[in-house]
Amino acid sequence: MDDASHQHPVHPLPPGRVTLQQIAETLGVSTATVSLALRASPLVAEATREKVQAVARELGYVYNRSAASLRTARTNMIAVGVNDVVNPYFGEILAAIEETLAGSGHTVLLGTYSDDPAKQDRVLETLKEYRPDGMILCPANGAGGDALLRIARAGIPVIQITREIEGIGLDVVASDDVAATRLALDHLFGLGHRRIAVVGGNDTMSTGRNRRLAYRAFLAEKGLAFDPALMVTGLGTRDTGFAGIQALLDLAAPPTAAVCMNDLIAFGVMMGLRQRGREAGRDFSVVGADDVREAAMWAPGLTTVSTHPSEQGRRAGERVLVRTVNPALPPARIILPPTLVVRGSTGPVVP
Amino acid sequence: MDDASHQHPVHPLPPGRVTLQQIAETLGVSTATVSLALRASPLVAEATREKVQAVARELGYVYNRSAASLRTARTNMIAVGVNDVVNPYFGEILAAIEETLAGSGHTVLLGTYSDDPAKQDRVLETLKEYRPDGMILCPANGAGGDALLRIARAGIPVIQITREIEGIGLDVVASDDVAATRLALDHLFGLGHRRIAVVGGNDTMSTGRNRRLAYRAFLAEKGLAFDPALMVTGLGTRDTGFAGIQALLDLAAPPTAAVCMNDLIAFGVMMGLRQRGREAGRDFSVVGADDVREAAMWAPGLTTVSTHPSEQGRRAGERVLVRTVNPALPPARIILPPTLVVRGSTGPVVP
DNA sequence: CTGAAAGCGCTAACAT
DNA sequence: ATGTTAGCGCTTTCAG
Numbered sequence: 116m117d118d119a120s121h122q123h124p125v126h127p128l129p130p131g132r133v134t135l136q137q138i139a140e141t142l143g144v145s146t147a148t149v150s151l152a153l154r155a156s157p158l159v160a161e162a163t164r165e166k167v168q169a170v171a172r173e174l175g176y177v178y179n180r181s182a183a184s185l186r187t188a189r190t191n192m193i194a195v196g197v198n199d200v201v202n203p204y205f206g207e208i209l210a211a212i213e214e215t216l217a218g219s220g221h222t223v224l225l226g227t228y229s230d231d232p233a234k235q236d237r238v239l240e241t242l243k244e245y246r247p248d249g250m251i252l253c254p255a256n257g258a259g260g261d262a263l264l265r266i267a268r269a270g271i272p273v274i275q276i277t278r279e280i281e282g283i284g285l286d287v288v289a290s291d292d293v294a295a296t297r298l299a300l301d302h303l304f305g306l307g308h309r310r311i312a313v314v315g316g317n318d319t320m321s322t323g324r325n326r327r328l329a330y331r332a333f334l335a336e337k338g339l340a341f342d343p344a345l346m347v348t349g350l351g352t353r354d355t356g357f358a359g360i361q362a363l364l365d366l367a368a369p370p371t372a373a374v375c376m377n378d379l380i381a382f383g384v385m386m387g388l389r390q391r392g393r394e395a396g397r398d399f400s401v402v403g404a405d406d407v408r409e410a411a412m413w414a415p416g417l418t419t420v421s422t423h424p425s426e427q428g429r430r431a432g433e434r435v436l437v438r439t440v441n442p443a444l445p446p447a448r449i450i451l452p453p454t455l456v457v458r459g460s461t462g463p464v465v466p
Numbered sequence: 467m468d469d470a471s472h473q474h475p476v477h478p479l480p481p482g483r484v485t486l487q488q489i490a491e492t493l494g495v496s497t498a499t500v501s502l503a504l505r506a507s508p509l510v511a512e513a514t515r516e517k518v519q520a521v522a523r524e525l526g527y528v529y530n531r532s533a534a535s536l537r538t539a540r541t542n543m544i545a546v547g548v549n550d551v552v553n554p555y556f557g558e559i560l561a562a563i564e565e566t567l568a569g570s571g572h573t574v575l576l577g578t579y580s581d582d583p584a585k586q587d588r589v590l591e592t593l594k595e596y597r598p599d600g601m602i603l604c605p606a607n608g609a610g611g612d613a614l615l616r617i618a619r620a621g622i623p624v625i626q627i628t629r630e631i632e633g634i635g636l637d638v639v640a641s642d643d644v645a646a647t648r649l650a651l652d653h654l655f656g657l658g659h660r661r662i663a664v665v666g667g668n669d670t671m672s673t674g675r676n677r678r679l680a681y682r683a684f685l686a687e688k689g690l691a692f693d694p695a696l697m698v699t700g701l702g703t704r705d706t707g708f709a710g711i712q713a714l715l716d717l718a719a720p721p722t723a724a725v726c727m728n729d730l731i732a733f734g735v736m737m738g739l740r741q742r743g744r745e746a747g748r749d750f751s752v753v754g755a756d757d758v759r760e761a762a763m764w765a766p767g768l769t770t771v772s773t774h775p776s777e778q779g780r781r782a783g784e785r786v787l788v789r790t791v792n793p794a795l796p797p798a799r800i801i802l803p804p805t806l807v808v809r810g811s812t813g814p815v816v817p
Numbered sequence: 818c819t820g821a822a823a824g825c826g827c828t829a830a831c832a833t
Numbered sequence: 834a835t836g837t838t839a840g841c842g843c844t845t846t847c848a849g
Contacts, residue, residue: 145836178595181535182826185841201557210552223576244529496820533842
């Protein structure tokens with residue numbers, strides 16, 4: 116009787132894939148042994164382990180993580196959701212996360228949503244179906260907490276990064292927005308600036324809200340009047356900075372300095388200044404935020420408040436792994452202290 | 467008799483996850499019906515479909531892709547392997563790939579390997595185990611074709627992007643290196659430059675090799691002597707450019723212009739020039755390659771040969787999906803024509 | 818239009 | 834130290 120012709124009554128899937136089973140049959144051992152041997156378990160004899168691994172290599176065996184995941188309910192994937200990977204800030208965060216996770220055998224599943232809450236919800240829903248062991252997310256501008264909470268309730272650890280939906284009780288890794296704002300404003304104040312604009316941000320995300328509140332608190336503290344015309348709302352793009360500085364310079368009483376929500380905005384401001392025949396650091400002072408690599412490369416170099424993006428990524432990676440092991444941990448807010456980096460784009464006020 | 471206490475003799479996995487089975491039981495239908503209903507199959511009655519979807523939502527059901535993948539041998543994941551996501555060139559490629567794939571229901575699984583062939587091999591081996599439906603890879607500098615071929619032989623479509631291991635018969639999406647080099651050199655030659663350096667690249671990857679050959683061919687064609695001192699070897703980083711231009715300016719007969727392997731190198735060259743009190747476009751001409759977003763933002767703007775990174779990403783994404791559907795397609799080389807973008811960093815030769 | 822049954826490839830009890 | 838067995842959650846024949 117020809118066994119081979121009978122053992123697979125239907126075979127709709129592409130044949131030829133090597134499985135544990137086949138290794139087991141080739142060697143006349145059980146699949147359990149092969150499974151253990153491939154994972155170098157001490158339960159299996161040295162000699163068998165070597166034989167199994169040799170045959171596996173010979174047959175071109177490739178471990179099937181889908182199958183293992185179904186059994187173990189772990190995927191070794193961590194989903195990362197950010198707005199935009201071209202933005203160097205998110206690029207640095209993503210790179211740091213990827214590097215941290217790779218070190219402990221985890222792989223990044225990536226989703227992006229361009230600061231669009233509806234798209235964010237769709238993307239996160241999909242990522243969830245892959246059953247990642249955890250997720251690291253930067254909430255889209257204006258997004259509510261529902262999507263994140265649904266994920267957490269499905270048993271997947273969620274780490275918020277950079278921005279936070281307040282009060283939903285999920286881990287956060289971010290930079291201290293209030294401290295960052297104060298660092299920038301203190302620096303400019305010390306240089307003699309009194310009319311200081313804030314460019315970018317809005318009140319629909321935590322960073323914008325916190326920093327704008329800190330700005331108003333600072334003004335109040337120094338006895339300076341708040342002028343709404345000095346607060347330019349906008350997303351964190353070069354365009355926001357470029358357009359923003361034009362409007363500010365057209366004011367009857369223009370500012371002498373600007374604090375920007377991020378470095379990209381600051382680059383836009385510096386370009387806009389140059390177009391108006393002015394030079395950052397000489398005629399006008401500009402402070403950025405984040406300290407992306409590019410900030411040091413500009414001429415003049417950009418004075419900025421570093422929010423340590425790589426460090427944020429690393430910490431978020433570490434945190435998600437911790438939560439993977441111990442899901443019951445109480446929520447943590449890991450708020451990194453920002454640092455002022457003084458370069459050439461700021462200088463004493465000119466009358 | 468209490469059924470609930472007997473139906474699961476062992477239950478080592480965390481309980482409480484909602485499955486198809488549970489939806490089926492709640493409604494008194496079969497899992498097959500639920501499965502079809504959730505995917506909106508026309509085989510199932512409108513009314514049942516609605517009931518099923520309502521219950522699914524109510525119970526907080528989350529589709530388990532690991533389970534589906536095990537059954538269907540498709541994961542809807544595409545693995546992307548690049549050297550470094552902080553590099554804006556790869557950032558743009560990655561973003562374009564992600565966007566293209568998301569449009570057709572595929573998710574990106576990310577791996578990076580910092581131009582290290584050994585790390586590349588490890589990363590690719592891991593990515594392979596997730597059984598992505600396809601892979602888009604930029605080979606590490608100096609890597610051989612074995613790793614890529616092993617993946618292809620395991621039945622996973624492989625698309626090489628930007629760089630290529632020649633002669634292994636796998637799809638490629640890239641820019642025309644020879645044309646790019648000619649575009650840059652013709653531009654400089656037309657401006658009167660005769661001593662033109664080439665900064666960055668090496669002979670262990672296709673782009674470097676091709677462009678350096680094209681450089682020598684151009685010199686020969688124009689009857690210019692080849693001076694090895696004008697060919698600076700190095701990776702595609704700002705540092706390579708910064709150090710490279712210093713060495714070039716120290717030469718007894720320094721060049722009057724430089725063609726760089728990519729924009730990052732060109733930025734480094736421009737910084738190095740500035741440090742020596744020279745200005746790109748006035749005292750020395752610099753041409754980059756790739757046209758990353760940042761190139762337009764410099765002052766002066768960088769003249770560069772665009773290799774259309776977003777377009778490469780988009781095409782690679784489309785190609786991998788095509789191959790997913792039809793794996794037997796003959797290998798294609800999709801070579802995009804580069805474009806010269808003239809900005810301020812080049813000018814007539816100064817004596 | 819719906820149900821029954823088998824099985825994707827792996828791991829974890831448990832038994833030997 | 835190794836084998837037996839069951840089952841993770843889904844999709845797909847095939848029957849009705």
